[in-house]
Amino acid sequence: MLKTLTAIERDGLDIRILSMVFDVPNKEFDIQEGLRKAVTDYCKTEEGRKTYDYNCGNFNLADVDSSLPKMFCEKYGFSIVDTVITDDNIDWDESFCENVDEDI
Secondary structure, three states, rough: OEEEEEEEEEEEEEHHHHHEEOOOOOOOOOHHHHHHHHHHHHHHHHHHHHHHHHOOOOEEEEEEHHHOOOOHHOOOOOOOEEEEEOOOOOOEEEEOOOOOOOOO
């Protein structure tokens, strides 16, 4: 089963969105809890601690994408399927239908 987790970064009027798709064992699987466990284990390794320290004691979803080895995900029953950083964003209710009442 696939689950998607989305992180949104707001910097003034700029917005950046990172979406990650995870393969999880079932609908009830808590991907955030699984990530916390996997990241905590990783940050207790020499390599993981370097990443954690480099990020001033932080390890966010972008760090998961760039730094978390898949073996730590697999240990907790999930895997990363895909990652997408948006190039643009729109309002959920943005309509793409224009000039419908004009003659075709």
